[in-house]
Amino acid sequence: MQNNVLILDFGSQYTQLIARRVRELNIYCEIYPYHKIPEDLSGFKAVILSGSPFSVRAEDAPHPDLSQIRGKLPVLAVCYGAQYLAHFNGGKVEPSGTREYGRANLTVIKDAEMLFDEIKENSQVWMSHSDTIMELPENGVRLASTTDVLNAAYRIEGEDTYAIQFHPEVYHSTDGKQLLENFLVKIAGTEQSWTPGAFVDLTVSELKEKIGDDKVVLGLSGGVDSTVAAVLLHKAIGKNLYCIFVNNGLLRKNEFESVLDQYKHMGLNVKGVDASDRFLDALKGLSDPEAKRKAIGNTFIEVFDDEAHEITDVTYLAQGTIYPDVIESVSVNGPSVTIKSHHNVGGLPDFMKLKVVEPLRMLFKDEVRRVGKELGIDKELLGRHPFPGPGLAIRILGDITAEKVRILQEVDHIFIQGLRDWMLYDKVWQAGAILLPVQSVGVMGDERTYEQVVALRAVESTDGMTADWVNLPYEFLQKTSNTIINRVKGVNRVVYDISSKPPATIEWE
Ligand SMILES: Nc1ncnc2c1ncn2[C@@H]1O[C@H](COP(=O)(O)OP(=O)(O)OP(=O)(O)O)[C@@H](O)[C@H]1O
Ligand SMILES: O=c1[nH]c(=O)c2[nH+]cn([C@@H]3O[C@H](COP(=O)(O)O)[C@@H](O)[C@H]3O)c2[nH]1
Numbered sequence: 441m442q443n444n445v446l447i448l449d450f451g452s453q454y455t456q457l458i459a460r461r462v463r464e465l466n467i468y469c470e471i472y473p474y475h476k477i478p479e480d481l482s483g484f485k486a487v488i489l490s491g492s493p494f495s496v497r498a499e500d501a502p503h504p505d506l507s508q509i510r511g512k513l514p515v516l517a518v519c520y521g522a523q524y525l526a527h528f529n530g531g532k533v534e535p536s537g538t539r540e541y542g543r544a545n546l547t548v549i550k551d552a553e554m555l556f557d558e559i560k561e562n563s564q565v566w567m568s569h570s571d572t573i574m575e576l577p578e579n580g581v582r583l584a585s586t587t588d589v590l591n592a593a594y595r596i597e598g599e600d601t602y603a604i605q606f607h608p609e610v611y612h613s614t615d616g617k618q619l620l621e622n623f624l625v626k627i628a629g630t631e632q633s634w635t636p637g638a639f640v641d642l643t644v645s646e647l648k649e650k651i652g653d654d655k656v657v658l659g660l661s662g663g664v665d666s667t668v669a670a671v672l673l674h675k676a677i678g679k680n681l682y683c684i685f686v687n688n689g690l691l692r693k694n695e696f697e698s699v700l701d702q703y704k705h706m707g708l709n710v711k712g713v714d715a716s717d718r719f720l721d722a723l724k725g726l727s728d729p730e731a732k733r734k735a736i737g738n739t740f741i742e743v744f745d746d747e748a749h750e751i752t753d754v755t756y757l758a759q760g761t762i763y764p765d766v767i768e769s770v771s772v773n774g775p776s777v778t779i780k781s782h783h784n785v786g787g788l789p790d791f792m793k794l795k796v797v798e799p800l801r802m803l804f805k806d807e808v809r810r811v812g813k814e815l816g817i818d819k820e821l822l823g824r825h826p827f828p829g830p831g832l833a834i835r836i837l838g839d840i841t842a843e844k845v846r847i848l849q850e851v852d853h854i855f856i857q858g859l860r861d862w863m864l865y866d867k868v869w870q871a872g873a874i875l876l877p878v879q880s881v882g883v884m885g886d887e888r889t890y891e892q893v894v895a896l897r898a899v900e901s902t903d904g905m906t907a908d909w910v911n912l913p914y915e916f917l918q919k920t921s922n923t924i925i926n927r928v929k930g931v932n933r934v935v936y937d938i939s940s941k942p943p944a945t946i947e948w949e
């Protein structure tokens with residue numbers, strides 16, 4: 441399928457956005473660090489060079505050999521990429537005299553250039569660079585300028601190599617997506633055929649081919665990723681898929697029973713395993729967030745291993761891992777800091793002796809939801825807020841006891857049900873309650889109380905990487921607070937978290 445787009449990552453903060461824009465054009469793409477160019481380029485139809493925090497003039501500037509790419513595949517070089525081609529091919533790159541961060545306008549655009557089809561002069565672009573291209577490389581032809589940057593875009597005569605100083609991938613480059621489409625479709629000839637339906641057909645046939653009559657065990661979490669992975673696998677291997685949904689004792693109120701029932705109605709061969717006691721025992725006395733995550737991750741693997749042994753001849757363990765985890769674990773500068781010390785990212789221990797299959801490994805979250813919709817998965821399930829694998833364990837600050845879990849399940853249930861009743865659930869990307877290790881004085885009737893404090897958190901986000909708190913209606917907050925304090929014994933105070941990410945994280949631990 442020679443239609444892929446190769447994105448070479450030079451470490452830009454916007455590289456993932458390039459991939460998102462390309463995928464939104466229904467064109468498949470993959471990100472590779474600039475120092476790991478695939479040897480076999482036969483599956484690729486075009487290449488995009490990303491931006492970078494490095495300067496081409498520096499000793500340690502990324503300097504990959506592009507001889508197998510340039511002149512052989514169409515290239516779009518963005519920012520650092522454009523400077524790189526100029527600097528190392530007879531052009532000149534120098535520190536720019538003026539600051540070039542933020543909006544600029546293309547005051548001049550060369551006529552009849554396919555890259556700028558349907559893009560008018562004065563088009564707004566987003567600049568983010570301190571070096572600038574003073575002289576074009578050999579055979580360079582200038583395509584566009586801004587008031588401050590003469591060489592804002594160029595191409596190299598005699599090859600399909602294009603270079604732009606600005607960032608078409610960001611929202612503020614108002615014709616950025618048009619430029620990417622011009623390059624990918626009109627110049628490179630890629631087909632816009634990478635649709636959810638095409639992905640399902642291709643993935644199901646690949647899974648059939650790869651797994652054959654082997655057996656697969658998959659952990660279901662009640663979340664979107666593992667559910668979509670399960671339905672894809674079920675389409676491919678049917679009865680050879682064994683799903684396990686573990687009650688780790690840290691789920692939301694009634695969630696284990698309701699989600700298990702939902703899975704059974706989807707025709708999945710799923711076994712519910714109540715391991716609540718094992719998890720709570722493993723967590724006894726632990727307060728450090730990472731220690732809690734490790735204990736949960738290890739217990740998950742033990743439970744899985746026990747269950748997998750119940751199924752004769754299991755060959756594969758399936759995971760709901762998705763692309764953001766993959767990209768962040770192999771960044772430009774080598775393996776990045778562990779994203780989540782959580783069982784599904786850190787790989788499997790040797791004793792499990794299972795091969796891993798991750799059908800969603802190359803998808804972004806919104807693409808997982810689109811594939812889920814294509815598979816006919818219930819939209820309420822697809823629309824569920826993300827819920828962390830360690831569940832309520834990272835929403836009870838301090839040590840975990842069954843009583844604290846009970847309290848938080850009740851509080852959380854009132855909050856989430858309230859969001860649904862007030863038609864606010866879908867307006868919020870993620871919401872939850874946190875049990876604080878704080879007691880405060882209250883007065884109820886004529887009695888003094890000294891009970892626990894809970895925090896409510898509701899954020900809007902697109903990918904969980906950044907988020908803002910949601911301005912929920914005062915009437916809703918007032919009603920919810922009253923209901924919680926009146927109904928949940930042990931709580932006499934409710935607070936609302938008004939912290940964005942950054943600087944705060946979505947979860948409190
Ligand atoms: N309670 C559980 N029982 C069995 N497997 C689980 C459970 N929780 C998590 N897992 C496994 O770990 C993986 C990652 O966990 P995670 O909490 O991210 O769930 P997810 O299915 O990816 O849902 P989400 O959409 O919330 O990310 C899941 O894909 C699943 O394979
Ligand atoms: O599966 C998970 N295991 C974890 O250990 C974990 N920690 C945070 N999260 C979720 O990740 C997103 C970002 O959360 P933070 O801003 O708190 O890092 C939010 O959606 C969080 O709910 C986790 N998910």
Ligand SMILES: NC(=O)CC[C@H](N)C(=O)O
Pocket residue numbers: 452490491492493494495496518519520521523568569570571572
């Ligand atoms: N966004 C970029 O790629 C910037 C390129 C280079 N670091 C500069 O500042 O000019």
Ligand SMILES: [Mg+2]
Pocket residue numbers: 663665666760
């Ligand atoms: Mg997930």
